[in-house]
Amino acid sequence: MIIVLRPDATREQIDHIVERVKGLGLSVHISKGKERTILGVIGDESVLEGLPLEVLPGVEKVMPILKPYKLVSREFRREDTVIDVDGIKIGGRQVQIIAGPCSIETKELLFDAAKKVKKAGARFLRGGAFKPRTSPYAFQGLGEEGLKYLAEAKKKTGMPVVTEIMDPRDLDIIYQHTDIIQIGARNMQNFRLLTEVGRVDKPVLLKRGLSATLKEFLMSAEYIAAEGNHKIILCERGIRTFETSVRNTLDLSAIPVIKEETHLPVIVDPSHAVGRWGMVAPMAKAAIAAGADGLMIEVHSDPENALCDGAQSLQPDKFAVLMKELKKIAEAVGRKM
Amino acid sequence: MIIVLRPDATREQIDHIVERVKGLGLSVHISKGKERTILGVIGDESVLEGLPLEVLPGVEKVMPILKPYKLVSREFRREDTVIDVDGIKIGGRQVQIIAGPCSIETKELLFDAAKKVKKAGARFLRGGAFKPRTSPYAFQGLGEEGLKYLAEAKKKTGMPVVTEIMDPRDLDIIYQHTDIIQIGARNMQNFRLLTEVGRVDKPVLLKRGLSATLKEFLMSAEYIAAEGNHKIILCERGIRTFETSVRNTLDLSAIPVIKEETHLPVIVDPSHAVGRWGMVAPMAKAAIAAGADGLMIEVHSDPENALCDGAQSLQPDKFAVLMKELKKIAEAVGRKM
Amino acid sequence: MIIVLRPDATREQIDHIVERVKGLGLSVHISKGKERTILGVIGDESVLEGLPLEVLPGVEKVMPILKPYKLVSREFRREDTVIDVDGIKIGGRQVQIIAGPCSIETKELLFDAAKKVKKAGARFLRGGAFKPRTSPYAFQGLGEEGLKYLAEAKKKTGMPVVTEIMDPRDLDIIYQHTDIIQIGARNMQNFRLLTEVGRVDKPVLLKRGLSATLKEFLMSAEYIAAEGNHKIILCERGIRTFETSVRNTLDLSAIPVIKEETHLPVIVDPSHAVGRWGMVAPMAKAAIAAGADGLMIEVHSDPENALCDGAQSLQPDKFAVLMKELKKIAEAVGRKM
């Protein structure tokens, strides 16, 4: 950690700062420049975590040197983490596609979607039983009943399933019925929920919050890892910006940054990002070209009547066409589907 | 609701759209303009909630006419809501100051802060027992022990207290020890938590999420109100923007917008917004000048050693000076403290 | 245009609004809903341009129906605009790569870069002679001397050249030495400059401003088209968001939106967006996968010593490798390079 002193810092102020830092078992190196004096703090930076060095008189700014995340960092583990779900690998050479309806509405619609996305090449089925909705008056999901349909769809198709958790009290029931537990964008900093899913042994699909920096995103992954669960799949799904022509701005530069900073797999959800089915295909292709390890795509057999996010859902036949195009892109970047 | 048709919408497409809307019990008025045909939908717009009209072939865009929130809207209730806590009124002519440490660290520090902020004129004591922290390695709060100290501080000083809830499982214990239940910025769209606090009879202080639009903020208040709890205090605490010289950008224009759109009281937390104690005073004054019903300010007797957010905490003597200045501003805008 | 009235709008207010609108030669249709009365304005909406209908008493909000841009819109011209520069077509099936140094520094460096990017398959050479720099103390470009080197590089290699204009007073000299005139992001709303380049007969490469909505971007293109110059190439180059791990957030969803809204070609500048050469390649590939008509990439033979933006410049050998990868992506989406 570097502490930059104010140009008018007094001798007493500097002594006080040095004493404080040394009191924490760290050593300090003082370097007097032409315009500023800086203090280089040597030792385990984490003991300074949360200590408000900025309030010490004479301090102009404090600049951390180290990354705040450890277990999820590339430094902690150099090789890519590959997560195995029923023999299907996420984070390896194969690009994985998770597809299905936004929310589970009826058993028939779910089974129909499951059958069709499987046929088109998807390897995971998604479906929401507990839905976070901006309005209290909107459809909130089928709850436990939906989970049962999902488990049944798995039995029928053999596809592992992904569903979202919103409340720590639902963990037991969700754990029983799903293969991957999803934490949605709005709960990325629901730290209690992160802690709970960190204690189970199923993979967690963690979505980036819509105004989360990548650093915060990785800190949320660190919350899960710190509890012992290292099977974390990161998911970029668009961030909030000033642009309104699409629902969110898909931040594809997150992919190379995440690949550089961590060893975890990263997938992309183009459906929630753009919010319009007509733009899902170009963004899906771009995501794979940028190096994503997979995609999560909403598919609904009857978008016109969908109870949730119909505007962004692809019809199964359009999805099948897209899958063929994605295969070509995957191959163009040296991967397979 | 207005449905704007694409310039190339066919007769069949238009008939299909009209049929769909009529099928929901609404009537439709067709208006052919020079460049576009538009459909005016008449009736209860809420039955269209979530229906993806945009996916119907021939539709260019859909423009809602009505506000999505009802119970919290100024239309639903024209007079200002005034919330009475132990005889102290929030939302009336008096501007209320909530002060205290970010987190409860020791009994002594809490009592000391309580005594001093009361002496300076604050009427509510704040203190966090459960703390949402970006890092899993940072101090997470004293939990139940902290709640007990808080209740004790209330007994000693007579000041009603405010503390944050992060998890629905903590509701009972928090309910017992606090007068106002706070929902933090990161949980503004934790819909399960909103639903739970909507079912109790204590006031809820709801903070705006750091990337929440005011519309979303009011929808979250609607979640609470929809369950029956109308005692909601809104709190602006800074939004995330591109600017990095302060922690968040305090959006004071939220105050007049909220006053126009709702009947609920609105307060401001300048400490979390700016993140630096030296800038709390100007922003606190500006908030009252802009019409805020109160402020929430962090005060710590020993910021240098605070375990959380020390950099933004005022020392008690600085807080006392600020309170005198705030009184003048309150009077300049026709209010009292 | 739709005018939504306040629920408490009086008879007199409504009459006044209707009278004002009719006074402009438009007709009005009144539609009384359950909760709101709305006025549908029929006729040429543009006569209302800039008229503050919102200030009329009784008006709640005004919702325009039509797009504010005309000449550049897909409605005005259904087929894609293809721009021919010395026989090379931008906007057609072939994806075009513009490459070269950020700024022209020496004749030797420019010629070296030109030769190498040509060999690797680039068809246009870029190079800045007038450089917009955040700091007045940074290198501002070689000016006219740089333009001459650029023209010479064209002669040597046969590649058409692109350079930026910052000041209307430089138009004559720039016009003489370049094939495509670039308007940089910071000048996207320098309306005088737009007007001036709208009056010449050379193609204009218009970069999106870093906080410009796509609507504003297209309105700036409309400025150029309104003066008669329809040879406009749009360029997405990253927008400003809260994320700081890359310089700007590349908004690739801009590509399908622009393709839907306009008939103009759109290219992407990944170098300025990410600001780090190591991330140029994945973003370049993603851009083509998303449907871009071309790319603008910074290449410098000696990035370590570059006077401008060295951190984001590719070395020629890395660029050559990238070009091979881009070719595969282009083919995967049915295009060629």
Add this chain to the structure above:
Amino acid sequence: MIIVLRPDATREQIDHIVERVKGLGLSVHISKGKERTILGVIGDESVLEGLPLEVLPGVEKVMPILKPYKLVSREFRREDTVIDVDGIKIGGRQVQIIAGPCSIETKELLFDAAKKVKKAGARFLRGGAFKPRTSPYAFQGLGEEGLKYLAEAKKKTGMPVVTEIMDPRDLDIIYQHTDIIQIGARNMQNFRLLTEVGRVDKPVLLKRGLSATLKEFLMSAEYIAAEGNHKIILCERGIRTFETSVRNTLDLSAIPVIKEETHLPVIVDPSHAVGRWGMVAPMAKAAIAAGADGLMIEVHSDPENALCDGAQSLQPDKFAVLMKELKKIAEAVGRKM
């Protein structure tokens, strides 16, 4: 400047970096920490300006220690700059109000507004002759004719005037007719224009760009100062964020930051920020409470018929009421009007 090395930086890489830095006449101090080695660069940091140290192999990140602006910084000059215009002081104890129409439309409307704002206590008259408009089809201002009306209004009322420059070619004519030259938000990084107004001897009112960081804002002021003109008035006018209920988000925390970082006066334009006249008053009061040295407010005698920004213009009687309220706020913060 601090250079943080990658954990895997080799001996050769470190030597190369040290050699490069020393070659520029700087000295380097190497400090080996537990997890990272860092290089502290000692000497005149500005020689590194623009040099891409990040591209040197082995470098993880580069952290500048010094502020990039010099002449405008508080370090360069500790006392507040007070700008005297015809005996009226901007930046002193007196808060100054600049008022008038957005654009000059007719002689009569301008004179009427001038007379009324003067009577209400404003000391400067504003009026635009050259108007930057998003649409090429909107009213672009009266140009030179408008400037003449403005000069005439000054003669009649004795109030100094402020008008905007958009094009360096207009400098002579604008210089003749105005007392303060305004650079609008869209031209904050029109570096040629900044350089030109830096060469004249009249005060410049520089508006913050709508996505400019405060650091960039001060760098633009530095451009003006670097040419010799130190009479710079900074103006916060709202920034672009995700919030759409107001036109822009007024960033009042900019005031204390600017006061800390520079010696220049800072004023606020609440009219452009909020875009709705009903919200101008609370924001104007908040700005003065936060420490602004003045305000710029749009006043139009007939907003309903204004050719530009009528929605945000106050009528003269409402402005007069506001002025009385502002006086009270100014006194509450120890200033006068």
